Each structure stands twice: as structure tokens, then as C-alpha cells.
Amino acid sequence: MSTSHAPPHASTDISGISKNPALDDAPREDAPGPELVPLVPASSRRTHVPRWLRRTSGPLLLLALWQVLSSTGALTDDVLAPPGTIARLAGDMIADGSLPSAMGVSLQRVAVGLLFGTVVGTALALVAGLFRIGEDLVDASVQMLRTVPFVGLIPLFIIWFGIGETPKIAIITLGVSFPLYLNVYAGIRGVDAQLIEAGESLGLSRWGLVRHVVLPGALPGAMTGLRYSLGIAWLALVFAEQVNADAGIGFVMVQARDFLRTDVIVVCLIVYAFLGLIADFIVRTLERLLLQWRPTFTGR
Template structure:
């Protein structure tokens, strides 16, 4: 009797040869994702690693290195005291000027002059920019004259101001006012004329009047330019003060510098220059704070 073997069907036993090594002890399991994640270390970009150093440390490292180099050159005799005093000597002289009250009194006089000139220059420059930027006839009457006058060096007008106003406080404040007015005029005028025309059309479609457009669209749009002009104006105000206080002045930081020049005191001159620099830095910090407060509505604002 013959036995016939039926071919294995789909449900038949799997008679394929076993893998080498016999039967497996257990079925393979899925990889443990938790253990794999623990073994992998995140890749940190190089730029992120560099930001671990505080920014204020990086910003102060340059001046500190320059100060250390200055002290080294003074200690080795490369810089003699009659050329430039050492940082230690300047610190001691600055302390003496503060102790006897001469430096605080001079700073008070200089700050008062800058404040008065800045207020007057802001009013004049901003007012002319509004007239010239908002009205076509105002531009025709004002802009050409301002563009002509701003090319005249304001330092060259000091003798003329002395003839006109004498040797008191008026010519000094007039020089500061003149130096402040032109940067504010140019930046406010450019800000007004640079407002997006689509914003003006949108305001008109919403039914805003001309004054409403000026108040809600044009002036806010010109505010960034005004802040830039204010920063430039502050820098020029201190520059104008240096020139104004060295001509027929009887008080102020510039007066201290003139006296130190007559007595060949380079240490006092450097102290006054450092005071000028720190006052300018403080003024710039005030403007940056105003920008953070007034420009937060801008989509591209990045101040913190």
C-alpha cells in the first residue's frame, strides 16, 4: 500500500530549518527607548555654548583689558606722567576733586547747560520737522533753510554768538541748542515721510480725520526716527558743551579742563574726559530705556 504525502497548506506546520544555535531562548523584544534616550547626549550648538558667559562680562572685558594695558605701560615707563598719568594717579586725583567739591559743582553746572540746551533744541528741531513733514507748504518754507544752515559748523558760530549774546550762559546754551536741533529735525522729518502709505490708506478707510491720522498713524510711525535723532542729539550736545565751556567759562567741567591745561595737569584733564564719557553713556542709557517703554508695540521690537 502506498502512502501519498499531501503538500503542506497554508495552515500546515512550518518545517523550515531552524537557525544555527537551536531554538531561541525568548522572542526578540522592542528596543527600550528610555535607555536609548539616556545614552544619547544632546548636541549643543557652539553659539549656545558661548552664551553661557554673561553678556555683561564680555562687554566689560574690553575696557578692563585696555585699562590693564594702560597701567602696564605706565608702570614700565613707556607712558610718562607728563604725557599721560597712570590709572592709579587719575583715580586718586578724581577722589580728591570729589572730596573738595570742585568736580560735583562742575558737573552740576554742565548738566544744567546740557539740559536747557537739549530741551530748547528738542522743541525747535521737532517743531520744524512737524511743520516741514506734515505740510507741503511747510516743507517749501522750512526744509531748504534748515538744510543750508546745518552744513555750517556750529563751532564756527561761537565768535558770532559771543558778539551777539556776550560771554555769559546764553552763547553756551545757544551752541548746544543749535547742535541738538539739526539731528532731531532730520530724523523726525525722515520718520514722518517714511510712514507706510498703506497704513495711511487703512486709517482713511476707517474714517480717521487728518488730525486722527497724524495722532494715531503718522506720529507713532515717526517715533522710532525721533528716538534715533534723540540719541544723536545727546552725543552732539556733549560735544558742543566741550567747545562752549572752554571759551570764556568760569564754571563747569570744561573750565576745569582749561585750568588743568594751563598748569599742565594731564591727570585732571583725563578725569574730566572720563566724566564726559560716563555722562554721555548715562544719557544713552536713558534714551534706550525710553525706547523700551515707547516702542514695545512695534512687531520688530527686540528690546529687553
């Protein structure tokens, strides 16, 4: 018979046994979980201001500064009339029909010159961009001509075409064609060569490559060139209408210069600016519609 040496009523004491830290750190079912805080992007934490308000804040600040300088006498009426006077004069010119009539003539000149310049610039860019022999024949000549100030050609155009509408349209056409040529040509030559190889492997013909690969790839550059061309078209119009014009915004400015009417000149300049802004808005809208397939960075 075995004999136990432990006391008969002794109890086992386990208080001195060390506990397992891993078991202590294990989460319990009844313990509350960590509080999750949603992450909010920095852009959404900013104060939201309507974009139209941000875009108009700059011109409004300039207008306020103009009014302050006029009210304090820093700008006299013979130097620059105050905004209120300009607004009343513009209303009078609209009421008597002189301003809408001049705007119609100027818009017609810009439209015709822009049309001709777009056709010429795009056609030359296609010839030089799609064909190496076209590049050899066209590009060098265009690069030389574009360095000549088109305003300096006005006397030659008057000698060649007279003093009618033709020299005015010609100077606008010349100014418009060069930006379009440069941007369309760069867009064509900037198409990824791997896309061309992929199109050839899919069996596209030469015309198919041009239609489905080259022209869509060159479209962003063409739209950029069109925006530049519109700005130059209005600039060329200002110079063209200063020479022997009998109608248009430039003609009104020449008459105002002869009579020292700075207020009329400012009205005409504001009209030029608004027409250019509207034209740029139209092109940007067209760009968004035609380039929906091309996601781009729009700022933060």
C-alpha cells in the same frame, strides 16, 4: 472516486517559498523604537557669560593696557598719568567739592540746550514732514544750515549774545536740533502709505491719522535722533565751555591746560564720557519702554 497522486504521508514543505521583504521590514511591537536626541539650539550651547561682564570687558582691557604702559615707562606722567593717580585725583576733587560743582553747571547747560534743541528740531520736523508747503519752506533752509559747522558760529554768537550763558546754550541748542530734525522728518516720511490708507478707510480724521499712525511710526526715528543729539550736546558743551567760561567742567580743563595738569584734563574727559554714557543709557531705557509694541532683532 477520485484518486490523489500525492503520497499519503507526504508533508508540504514551504521552506523554499520566498518571504515578503515588506513583511520582514515591518516594525514589530516588541522591537525598540529609534532613540530620539533632542535638538539644542546653537545659541544655548555657547558658554553663557553675563552681558554686563561682556560690556565692561572692553573698558577694563583698555584700563589694563593703560596701566601696563604706565608701569613700563612707555607713558610718562607728563604725557598721561597712570590710572591710580587719576583715581586718587578724582577722589580729592570730589572730596573738596570742585568736581561735583563743575558737573552741576555743565549738566544744567546740557539740559537747557537739549530742551530747546528738542523743541526746535521736533517742531521744524513736524511742519516739514506733515505738510508739503512746510517742507518747501523749511527743509531747504535747514539742509543748508546743518552743513555749516556749528563750532564756527561761536564767534558770531559771542558778538550777538555776549560772553554769558546765552551763547553756550545757543551752541548746544543748534547742535542738538539738526539730528532730531533729520530723524523725525525721515520717520514721518517713512510711514507706510498703506497704513495711512487703512486709517482713512476706518474713518480717522487728519488729526487721528497723525496721532494714531504717523507719530507712532515716527517714534523710532525720533529716539534715534535723540541719541545722536545727546552725543552732539556733550560735544558742543566741550567747545562752548572753552570760551569765556567761569564754571563747569570745560572751565576746569582750561585751568588745567594753563598749568599743564594732564591728570586734571584726563579726569574731566572721563567725567564727560561717563555723563554721556549715563545719558545714552537713559535714552535706551526710554526707547525700550516706548517701543514695546515694536519687536526688533536684538542679536544672537
